[in-house]
Amino acid sequence: MASQPGRRALVIDTPPTSNGDLHVGHLAGPFLAADVHARYLRARGRSVVFSTGTDDSQTYVLASARRAGRTPEELCGRSWHAIRRTLADMGISLDGFAPYDDRYRAAVLDFVNALHAKGKFRLRTVRLPYSERTGEFLVEGLVCGYCPICLVRSRGGLCESCGHPNNFDELLEPQSTMDTDDPVTVREAQILVLPMEEYRDRLTEFFLAREARLRPHTVQLVREVLSRPLPDFPITYPLGWGIPAPFPETPGQVLNAWVEGIPAVMYCTAFAAERLGEHHPADDELWRAERDAEVIYFIGFDNVYFWGFTHVALLMAHEGRYVLPDAIISNEFYELENEKFSTSLGHVVYSADLLAELPRDLIRFYLALSAPEHQQTNFGRDALTKVTGQRLVDPWNRLAGLLGKAVAEAGLDGATLPVSAGARRRARAMLDRFRACYELSGYSLNRAAILIVDQLDRLLRTAERLDRSTMDVERLADLFFEVRALLTGASPILIDLAEASGPAGADRRFDLDASTASTVTPFALPLLDRTVVR
Structure with missing residues (x-):
């Protein structure tokens, strides 16, 4: 799709x-x-x-x-x-x-x-955990126990580990999350539910049509859930917190959040x-x-x-x-x-x-690079400083310095320079790779952040090879053109850097036609700070 x-x-x-x-x-x-x-x-x-x-x-x-x-x-x-x-x-x-x-x-x-008027809900008698000490039913965040599917510690309603629901009295060894010494028993209650099994065929079709956009762990969960009967979904609960349920069958209850x-x-x-x-x-x-x-x-x-x-x-x-x-x-x-x-x-x-400590571009970059897309990942304060310094701040500021010095030495400030066909092809290839990261069919902040690092490294190496004694204006123009493409591709993540680059920098419309643009105007690359400037 x-x-x-x-x-x-x-x-x-x-x-x-x-x-x-x-x-x-x-x-x-x-x-x-x-x-x-x-x-x-x-x-x-x-x-x-x-x-x-x-x-x-x-x-x-x-x-x-x-x-x-x-x-x-x-x-x-x-x-x-x-x-x-x-x-x-x-x-x-x-x-x-x-x-x-x-x-x-x-x-x-x-x-x-509207759903109640159409008869979509059913009245069911269910067994719910109950606090003998407080005299209240315990659901969702008020109760914990062991998931009946994966046997990992879980809150009520849904297991954070395996993703499966645990309705009503299904938690093993239930305890109150407020008082672990509070005896938890089970009592019956009449609530309204949505009979999920009636939607099995439509849900199966829904997920099949969207499977290409689902991440592997979600695909696994969908298949597991559909492999067993779908449990009724509680519409109301006998609780005191929430929106009061307006249905005559369940007086005094609230809507399930x-x-x-x-x-x-x-x-x-x-x-x-x-x-x-x-x-x-x-x-x-x-x-x-x-x-x-x-x-x-x-x-x-x-x-x-x-x-x-x-x-x-x-x-x-x-x-x-x-x-x-x-x-x-x-x-x-x-x-x-x-x-x-x-x-x-x-x-x-x-x-x-x-x-309060770091510029938000550095935080956004590190979170994108380490985002837990397919598996659990880790945040480390020292790692944030090291990674952003070595892979983003230092190389970017080095590139900015080299290009700024080259423009000044060549007296090209404000000049309009021709761009080679090779630079246009490279810029298009770069933007195509960023688009592949941002489109839903392969959405990945990790790959977008790595792409920023890899392209920055390539452009810095090119800048370091510039021969300022002869000053190859065409190569300098190509560099600025490709830096513009990099800023455009990185702009959804490095929002402040793109903004600071000004009109001559990132084309944040993301429709830069790298195959037909023929000129570029050198611009001052803004520097990245390591700490918040007060």
Whole structure:
């Protein structure tokens, strides 16, 4: 399934849980990947709406607030502002960061009420973990145990390790995440569910059509999930935190936070479109089937089941009203110094703290180079300094110095120089390789970052061979032309370097026609700093 240039792209960065600020593990996953792709699409002339918000209804918010001695409402408010600030400071080019407000809740209720009216939900009696000490049901972030599929420690609802769901009472040796000494029993409750097995054939067809764009671990999970009966998806839970369920069958219950996902991102899309100057009659307008938008998800592997199965089934249940996602780009976990990020244990590096020390281009480059695309990778503070210094800052600044000196010695400042056919071919080849990294069929931040390093090394070697005694103007012109192509290709990642290069530098439209351009004007290459300049 290839991208269609005429279609509008709805780039979805799945809303983060509002239980604290973002750390570099969050950014190295879906956030940077979504931003780079959105920037690339805009540079190709595509119409893009890139949006997200926060996921306030998650039980993880409730658990984190209790541990911090705050109300969940207070934690959500603090987190929303912190997350929005971090994303902006990191250069994540969202068109809109939507608030969790009455309009959000109305969008969710409109979505689920329409399905309820069509009889899409079923009333089921299920067995749920129960806290004898607090007298409340324990689901999702309130309960932990061992995954029944892979036997790894897991929270309720979904296993982060194998990606499989663990519904209702399926966790082995369940414990309260708030109090491990709290006796956990099981009690029955009547809830509404979406019968996922009814969507098996359509889901199978959906994944077969998109398999070429799925990463191998996601393909494996899809095949495993489809090899066994699909469990019912809970629509409501007997909890006290979340949006009150409006259904007469389940009085006093709330909507499962995961049910909010699709109407939430529809609302986020509408909110972002308004920031672009658009106004639509309904918050789901841009997702309507007749709009034929290309929907692209960027998600962590641990969210693939919900976003790839249950959310798609909810869209299908609306009987053709909405488009289905075209691509699901997943990522694995990012470790910190070879251990799992843990906010509760203080093993974390917050993005805001890192941004106070280093220019964001260096952070973006290192996160792209080490992004956990196909397997778990590692963040190291010393490695960040060493890698960015040796592979980006030093060679770039050396190249800038050599070219600046050559232009000054030859008196070519402001001159328009002819470019050879060979340089045009090399520039086109370079841009083609960057496009291969940024297109969804082979999307890879790792390869894009390595391409920056490799091309920078090649151009620096060429600059070092310049004979300034005779000053080959044609070779100098070719160098500047190819540096322009490198800046263009790197611009979705090295956003500040591209901006600082000015109009004569990176053509961030990404449509530089390297085969027909015949001249170039030398320009001053901006230098890269190792630390934040105050």
